[in-house]
Amino acid sequence: MADPIPLTVEFTGGLEMLFSDQRKHKISIPGQDEDGSASNVAYLIHWLCDNLMKDPRKEMFVLDDSVRPGVLVLINDSDWELEGEANYELQPNDNVVFVSTLHGG
Amino acid sequence: MPPHQCEICKITRAQVLRPKNGQRICSACFIALFESEVAVTITSTNLFQPGERVAIGASGGKDSTVLASVLKTLNDRHGWNLDLVLLSVDEGIQGYRDHSLEAVKRNSADLDLPLKIVSYEELYGWSMDQVVAQVGKKGNCTYCGVFRRQALDRGAAMLNVGHVVTGHNADDVAETVLMNLLRGDLPRLSRATSIITSTPSAAPPKDDGAVSFTNVKRSKPLMYAYEKEIVLYAHHKKLDYFSTECIYSPEAFRGSARTLIKNLERIRPESILDVVRSGVDMAKLVPGADGKCKGACGDSKAAGSTNAAEEEAEGGCGSSNTNSGGDSMVEMEKKLQQDERTEANGPETEVTLPANPKETVSIGVRHSHEAYSSLPPDDGIYGQNHEKNGASKATAVPIRTKQEKKSGRKPTRDAAAPKQRLGQCERCGYLSSQSVCKACVLLEGLNKARPRTGVEVGGGG
């Protein structure tokens, strides 16, 4: 078994209200998913829905198995598109930020 | 994946993937580029006069926070000498606007810009919380939209500022273009896609040079900026903004258009600016629309401004939620149209249409008030909005408003209102194509239900 991965995740732009109104969370996720593959961002998103999100409105965060269009993901302050998107393999102490562009103007 | 290098400075790690062209750049280069692109938008459109007094419509949200920050930065950097001030509207929504106003106050302190707050309560005698208590949650967005537009103009006039800039971004414009297309409402495209949407005065300017609330220019300097980049700019510059949904029911139709735009962006990010550009190009093809004659032909542009409030959801509206049952906006629009018709003095109205064939073609069958806005005031009675055939080419057509009501067609927002004329609201003086403006119609309904004395649309102006 791979070691758990400590991470910092942040929710802003209105997403914090889905996560106990708290912007920054220190978490630790399993090092591997159910199939034994290294944990990536896709797995993290599932894990967050199952473990961190108390709000029932999952569709405001995920749609069709990925983050909802209009939610930006930053991995260590870079667009996740530059890092391999959902396939990016998480490293210890990575910082992952989810920002909604959909709220308020 | 190996880290990408910034395509501009070639030194730092790329952090931003630009949606408009796929460019990979670092945070510092992104911030510089974003600012310089807004500067180009401003200078290429001659948006500001040197030394001009400009009010930034500030909601505390991401768009207006970024707009204020960028304008302040560019003003200092380029020595534009603009006199900038933040202008906020307090709709009176507890738990929503009170929090976002705190963000505006922090912006005001951070940027060292003065702040003016005007409230619905002071202007209309009704806060949105009171309106909702009266009319319920359905349709309240219409009240808010109609009230907000006037509130910004009145606030600007109180500050003696003749130009209000708003934080509308490319996604907002694309969304409005789509909504207009889906409604078959092409004449309104030019308003959606023009960077400047004036509300020129029907009355002559005051002798003392003071700004009248009927003569406030509106513009949207961020209309070519992606919402994604606005949020990233705020993130990388660590700007303090407030984000939440308006607690009252959002407009479902706009929400759906927004979802469509965001889904398209995921597949093909260039789509957003392409929709904006298509909207600009299509607007040029619509004859007689209000955007055709910016500045050149005097009063012909006035009428287009009166319905603008619904198109320009600012602040918390334009929500992404699509869960409200019916389209509350449409419901309210219907009621509003009926109210307007009820005000007609008689059942029958003479409708005069110009014989000029070019004008007739330009009707596009809807929005004839915009197409006909060059007519002198009392000539401009129209009513052929729902006629899709050539019958409207006649010069004088009697219309039975009662029959029209019975026709079974859904009234649209631009349905014929018998007392159509260009000018000012006879009650509050605001620009209106009706004898009584929408805000006053809504207020009348509210005040009837809650008898009060001396409630008028008041304040400066």
Ligand SMILES: [Zn+2]
């Ligand atoms: Zn760079």
Ligand SMILES: [Zn+2]
């Ligand atoms: Zn009025």
